[in-house]
Amino acid sequence: MTEKQCEICGAEISGTPQKIVIDGSTMEVCKSCARFGKPEDKFTLVPKKMVPAERAFTVVRPKPRDHFKDLTELVPDFGRKIREAREGLGLSPEELGSRIKEKAALLKKIEREEISPEDAIRKKLEKELKIKLADETSETRVKSGSSGRGLTLGDIASIKRKNER
Ligand SMILES: [Zn+2]
Structure with missing residues (x-):
């Protein structure tokens, strides 16, 4: 029956x-x-359980900072930080440029965040302006691993494996 x-x-x-x-x-x-x-x-x-169906329609967007990936991650408002620090010292972009031997036009572009400074320029700016431009919080985020991003299938699999031992 x-x-x-x-x-x-x-x-x-x-x-x-x-x-x-x-x-x-x-x-x-x-x-x-x-x-x-x-x-x-x-x-x-x-x-x-519906994830695979939804995924078919998800456009894979490049991460916003992808084009900076070879560079040190910068603080999100690095341009403003540079400008404020420079103005705090009473320097024009030209004066700052001559101190660190870079073109004022380049510094202006960096301040407008049109481009992100190479590590060498970033270090000179940090030293000259006594500011931090490398985004250390993002490094911490990566190192601390799974916190904040939820479990992945890989995490679940490794948890399962641990429990089976
Ligand atoms: Zn059947």
Whole structure:
């Protein structure tokens, strides 16, 4: 009396139905239809099952700072910091430029954040203006690992492995 019908082909299931996940929903199917989905137990740790479908429409955006990736990460408002420090010292871009042997036009572009300074220029600016332009908080964020970004499948897998030991 407890015989169930396969939710895919409609055949009566003898024995325990196979629970599989198709497109985010769990179905009870016969053995031969089990191959159409993934075993349910692999999904129990991932609450959001609709992700693959959504992902198909997600445009992969480059990270905003990608074009700076070879450079030290800069504080977000480095241009303003440079300008304020320079003005605090009563220097014009030309005067600052001659102190650190860079063109004033270049410094102006950096202050407008049109370009980000190379490490060598950044260090000269930091030294001359006594400011910090390298974004140390972002380094800390990377080093502290999983905090704040949630678990990934990889994390879950390693947690599982640890628990199995
Ligand atoms: Zn079936």
